[in-house]
Amino acid sequence: MQAGTFVGNLASAIGITTEEAALVCALQAGNEEAFGILIAQYHQPLYSLIARSLTDPADAPDVTQEVFIKVFRSIRGFHGESSLRTWLYRIALHEASNQRRWWSRHKRQELTIDSSGESAESDDDGVPLAATLPDRRDSPFDCAAQAEVRERVETALRELPEAFRTVVVLREIEGFSYEEIAEILNVNIGTVKSRLTRGRSALRALLVAAEKDSASSTASAPSKLESGHYPETVTR
Structure with a gap:
């Protein structure tokens, strides 16, 4: 014993x-x-x-x-x-x-001409990043919407500088403490906190900018009704 x-x-x-x-x-x-x-x-x-x-x-x-x-x-x-x-x-x-x-x-030399980036958008307004990534809702519409948001956040994450992205992922998604992150990355806690603050700020800026771009493109695109294209369910 x-x-x-x-x-x-x-x-x-x-x-x-x-x-x-x-x-x-x-x-x-x-x-x-x-x-x-x-x-x-x-x-x-x-x-x-x-x-x-x-x-x-x-x-x-x-x-x-x-x-x-x-x-x-x-x-x-x-x-x-x-x-x-x-x-x-x-x-x-x-x-x-x-x-x-x-x-x-x-x-990078193997990328084809078909390769393209994707825009990012988020309803990030005080919602923790990790909450946008899991998909726990049952409604098909909600699941599709959540999957779209998750994909956009993932895309925005990849636009962050490596040092910021790593700390954001370890803290916000994986749930490591500051001390654990410092140990994993072999840096001091002050560096972890600084990178996290800057990473969060940069991520939010990317998501806000992408949201504005998405809203602008949606507003400029003609609707199906305006263009004379009607949904099949309307014509029946």
């Missing part, structure tokens, strides 16, 4: 839970079931983080796979200086950064 208490206290002191410490031990022993648990628990959040961090989200599956390969190879070097989650996110951001550098050197 005393040994168990000691392990629990030690795990708590270094920022990981006893359950997580047991998982780390199993991973370091090469237990395949433990890796299955790790992948099941972290695949989706890491994939989402990576997709939001890349220039081309289509590369996210490959980068996510590379992250878990790196975790498999490096887990024996994990000594609990941080939580396992923090360590995983640090690796994911590092791999995403590597992919962005590769993309800037190579894949």
